[in-house]
Amino acid sequence: MEAGRAFPGYEEIQPAPGFEEIHILWTSEGMSCDGDTVSITAAQLPRIEDVVNGNIPGLPKVHLHNKVLSPTLGGDEFLAPFFAAARGELDAPFIFVVEGSIPNEQINGDGYWTSMGNDPTTGEPLTLNWWIDQLAPKAWAVVAAGTCATYGGIHAMAGNPTGCMGLADYLGWEFRSAGGLPIVNVPGCPVQPDNFMETLTWVLYQAAGLAPVIPLDEHLRPQWLFGKTVHEGCDRAAYYEQADFAHDYNSPKCQVKIGCWGPVVNCNVTKRGWMDGLGGCPNVGGICIGCTMPGFPDRFMPFMDAPPGGSLSSMLLRPYGPFIRAMRGITNKGANREPRWRHNRPELTSGYEPRWGNTRGN
Amino acid sequence: MATTRERIEPEQRNLVEMSWDPITRIVGNLGIYTKIDFDNREVVECKATSSLFRGYSVFMKGKDPRDAGFITSRICGICGDNHTVCSVYAQNMAYGIRMTPLAEHIFNLGEAAEYMFDHTIFQDNLVFVDFCEQMVKDTNPSVLAKAEQADAPHADVHGYRTIADIMRACNPFTGELYKESLVQSRITREMFCLMEGRHVHPSTLYPGGTGTVATPQVFTDYLSRLIHVADFVKEVVPLNDDLFDFFYEALPGYEEVGRRRVLLGCWGAFQDAQACDYRYEHMTDWGRKMKVTPGVVVDGELVTTDLVEINLGMRILLGSSYYDDWAGEEMFVPRDPLGNPVDRRHPWNQTTLPHPQKRDLQGGNYSWVMSPRWEAGRGEPPLALDTGGGAFARLYATALAGIVDEPFVKAPGDGTVQIHLPKTPGRAEQTLVWRIPQWSNAIERDRARAYFIAYGAAMAFGFVEKALAEVRKGQTKTFTDFEVPDEAIGCGFHEAVRGVLSHHLVIRDKKIANYHPYPPTPWNGSPTDSNGVLGPYEDAVKGTPIFEENGPESFRGVDIMRAVRSFDPCLPCGVHMYLGKGRTLKKVHQPMFGAVH
Numbered sequence: 001m002e003a004g005r006a007f008p009g010y011e012e013i014q015p016a017p018g019f020e021e022i023h024i025l026w027t028s029e030g031m032s033c034d035g036d037t038v039s040i041t042a043a044q045l046p047r048i049e050d051v052v053n054g055n056i057p058g059l060p061k062v063h064l065h066n067k068v069l070s071p072t073l074g075g076d077e078f079l080a081p082f083f084a085a086a087r088g089e090l091d092a093p094f095i096f097v098v099e100g101s102i103p104n105e106q107i108n109g110d111g112y113w114t115s116m117g118n119d120p121t122t123g124e125p126l127t128l129n130w131w132i133d134q135l136a137p138k139a140w141a142v143v144a145a146g147t148c149a150t151y152g153g154i155h156a157m158a159g160n161p162t163g164c165m166g167l168a169d170y171l172g173w174e175f176r177s178a179g180g181l182p183i184v185n186v187p188g189c190p191v192q193p194d195n196f197m198e199t200l201t202w203v204l205y206q207a208a209g210l211a212p213v214i215p216l217d218e219h220l221r222p223q224w225l226f227g228k229t230v231h232e233g234c235d236r237a238a239y240y241e242q243a244d245f246a247h248d249y250n251s252p253k254c255q256v257k258i259g260c261w262g263p264v265v266n267c268n269v270t271k272r273g274w275m276d277g278l279g280g281c282p283n284v285g286g287i288c289i290g291c292t293m294p295g296f297p298d299r300f301m302p303f304m305d306a307p308p309g310g311s312l313s314s315m316l317l318r319p320y321g322p323f324i325r326a327m328r329g330i331t332n333k334g335a336n337r338e339p340r341w342r343h344n345r346p347e348l349t350s351g352y353e354p355r356w357g358n359t360r361g362n
Numbered sequence: 363m364a365t366t367r368e369r370i371e372p373e374q375r376n377l378v379e380m381s382w383d384p385i386t387r388i389v390g391n392l393g394i395y396t397k398i399d400f401d402n403r404e405v406v407e408c409k410a411t412s413s414l415f416r417g418y419s420v421f422m423k424g425k426d427p428r429d430a431g432f433i434t435s436r437i438c439g440i441c442g443d444n445h446t447v448c449s450v451y452a453q454n455m456a457y458g459i460r461m462t463p464l465a466e467h468i469f470n471l472g473e474a475a476e477y478m479f480d481h482t483i484f485q486d487n488l489v490f491v492d493f494c495e496q497m498v499k500d501t502n503p504s505v506l507a508k509a510e511q512a513d514a515p516h517a518d519v520h521g522y523r524t525i526a527d528i529m530r531a532c533n534p535f536t537g538e539l540y541k542e543s544l545v546q547s548r549i550t551r552e553m554f555c556l557m558e559g560r561h562v563h564p565s566t567l568y569p570g571g572t573g574t575v576a577t578p579q580v581f582t583d584y585l586s587r588l589i590h591v592a593d594f595v596k597e598v599v600p601l602n603d604d605l606f607d608f609f610y611e612a613l614p615g616y617e618e619v620g621r622r623r624v625l626l627g628c629w630g631a632f633q634d635a636q637a638c639d640y641r642y643e644h645m646t647d648w649g650r651k652m653k654v655t656p657g658v659v660v661d662g663e664l665v666t667t668d669l670v671e672i673n674l675g676m677r678i679l680l681g682s683s684y685y686d687d688w689a690g691e692e693m694f695v696p697r698d699p700l701g702n703p704v705d706r707r708h709p710w711n712q713t714t715l716p717h718p719q720k721r722d723l724q725g726g727n728y729s730w731v732m733s734p735r736w737e738a739g740r741g742e743p744p745l746a747l748d749t750g751g752g753a754f755a756r757l758y759a760t761a762l763a764g765i766v767d768e769p770f771v772k773a774p775g776d777g778t779v780q781i782h783l784p785k786t787p788g789r790a791e792q793t794l795v796w797r798i799p800q801w802s803n804a805i806e807r808d809r810a811r812a813y814f815i816a817y818g819a820a821m822a823f824g825f826v827e828k829a830l831a832e833v834r835k836g837q838t839k840t841f842t843d844f845e846v847p848d849e850a851i852g853c854g855f856h857e858a859v860r861g862v863l864s865h866h867l868v869i870r871d872k873k874i875a876n877y878h879p880y881p882p883t884p885w886n887g888s889p890t891d892s893n894g895v896l897g898p899y900e901d902a903v904k905g906t907p908i909f910e911e912n913g914p915e916s917f918r919g920v921d922i923m924r925a926v927r928s929f930d931p932c933l934p935c936g937v938h939m940y941l942g943k944g945r946t947l948k949k950v951h952q953p954m955f956g957a958v959h
Contacts, residue, residue: 029384029391029414031414031416032439033389033390033436033437033438033439033440033442033562034389034390034439034440035436035438035439035440035442035562035563036439037389037439038389038439038440038562039439039561039562041483041487041544041547042547042548042551042561044548047544048544049535049541049544052535053535053536067384067386067387067388068386068387068388068389068488069387069487069534070386070387071386071387071491071496071497071534071535072386073382073385073386073492073918073919073920073923074382074383074384074385074386074387074394074923075381075382075383075384075385077386077918078384078386079384108718109718109719110718110719110720111684111717111718111719111720112413112718113414113415113416113718114391114413114414114415115391115413115414116384116391117383117384118381118383118393124720124721125413125721153436154433154436155416155417155421155436157421157433158421159420159421159423159424160417160420160421161415161417161420161421161716162415162416162417189436189563190439190562190563248841248843249568249570249571249572249573249840249841250571250573250838250839250840250841252575255573269560273555274555274559274560274561275548275551275552275555275561276552278552278555278556278583279552279555279556279559279560279561279565280555280559280560280565281559281560281565284555284559284565284566284573284574284575285559285565285566285572285573285574285575286559286560286564286565286566286567286573287565287573289432291563297429297432297433301425301426301429302425302426302428302429303426303428303429303432304426304428304429304568305426350421352420352421353423354420354423354713354714354715354716355691355692355713356423356424356692356694356713356870356875356876357692
């Protein structure tokens, strides 16, 4: 795929005035596994400690507030800057990072699906959704880390009980932060470590007034990271070209017939590897299950079966390349579409049914 | 830090309610709510609550069972691979697969790297912040003064002259050990990626084996990193001993912090490539041959090492959780494949019925975590086993069983585990000996973690040899094909980094009819159950003495946090602790790294 169109309004965004200090308020209390936070501790390009310790020339001074990495003991100590930001009293602008999908809190009566801390006056849990409502409009920039936060991901699978969705489904795709930016989406389950840190670094340079507006595609992903497909970067693609396919997972050849969705998935993992060029997905024997995509996971399941388009395109491969590109364009559009049950209406439409007898035949 | 306080006076005690919610430096969503008697310097009551529900058991119903390993990895963002591996084990049983020895070695190498990575980053970058100079200065200045004067017994090995120097090395983001551990945690993750493709959700594991391309290169790349990691391990184990032994000396009575009855579960790790055929009928035998011995330890005695017995003893109780009971629902597995009756409260027979509701800490429901327990048949209610944060129970069970006899790790049956690390670039060969300690407490859970990093490294040396031997013989098959049966059941037992992990699977019409993963945190972080039995965090924090020098007004709760973090809480698997509800009397400003609020 060629890089997608930029999001509407891209040209009108004003450059940042050049902040010298900035807070990063990072919540992972969405429906998440905290895997994106853990993933960024693996990043080497750049390392999180180099960003926090001011070792990258030109970046503003960064104050990181992330639950897993926080030196505080928790509770009020940890929440103080979040509450200050909610009151509009933080001493510097902030980037709001959201990790995890956003549950639908309109469907569960007196209960809640996920919370972060308590309301100081009532002692009741403060839901993640409350925090988002408070912080997102006040943030200079909002960044969604990982596929759960960007598009809904695993927890928004068909049959889920929580009605969860991506951040843009919750805030609206037209949302703009206090800095005039749309949500910056960095998908991946989890985020490829360096992809996230590189994006964050761009946003920080932008905050410092040293970089132009981050170029995002229509799904709000950084264009330079998600403009190509897994297949286009895969070192097994030559086998595909020769119509020489793996028939089980012992083979080092192209895996499209045993479940790899690489040809229609926007991701650079095969180029970049997982850590500093090492590991990855189909390049090292792991089928692409589409984990960066808005349609993940439902549009790619069952993961270990050949994608419907895969067999067709591999059959027609030799005679007609341009036809395949067109077909893939159609499948790529589907993979880039979220299922319709991800919404913030006060109803649950995921097909939730906790008893086996009624799930049969799904 | 404490958010609320309120005076109540049962039995003439002045109790102050204090809560920490969310708990930092753990993975996931946990709150701790306590009542503290400051006059007598003791925690009197504790409730643990998780405020997160995602519903894996619910949305996996009706899905293709082959997807289970990919999906369940997403339960946990730090040890997701443990779930994939456990799911593969359960699926192998259900599909009747035996994996090739090379595939088993690749799984074991990946998991060994995971233990090394995860224990390192959790210990040095999260736990040690509670023991660092900045924290000790703020909570126990007199202890820091002592540490400045205390020579580190192993200074010649790790290079820090005094205990205070070690504490300074642990300061977040700036300390030498803190920074070096981040670097080491990346090298071990690279080793992991060589075997399992990606961290934390692996790409190359499938039921039946792995797609990892088993060339000499992949194992050599792993070994070349391992030898340097082993240098680091040889330095940090004695450093841990120095730091923890100092706390016992400097604060007499510190052994009571986080102490509870010795009630430990370990479900075993590292399959024996020759013995494991994944048949339930043979599980007793191949379970005992795992390279970390499964076992249940009650009051210091090994009750069983039999995975079938362990399996049948599992009970999932409610009592304080936001779910409806499943007593009237379908029994999926009335008997196991050996003909033993399976309890209605066993994971195979569980139906998860979430019921969101208001949190009620005064005798009602307060957590999204259920209460897994183990029926020991000893005339007491099912036991609230803990995992000791994983490493502690693994070493304890392995030491008591005295079965493991590998080239680099031996359990001779004398209450020790002997971990041999060969000569590596910076250090001579070395044997580290872990001994069963007197207590199950915060310090010993933390100490065991360091030793298990060494255990993982030593095992990895052995697995690399075995894997390369297969490759040299030309036996490079890593995947065994299979068909999904119409109807089947399976179970997998494994050790997640922080403790016991099981997956129970029921297949009907080639679809998932029931799937229940039980990771360590539901065991450790469970709320009080229907029999009134406290969950392990609650139990361990209750009765914990307070050593912090700050009074109630500036109390930070470091002893309580050390007790809780010693279990290596990982709440996406589910926990939240609650300490009581009251009015806010005062907001207290605390020094925080990178923050001014």
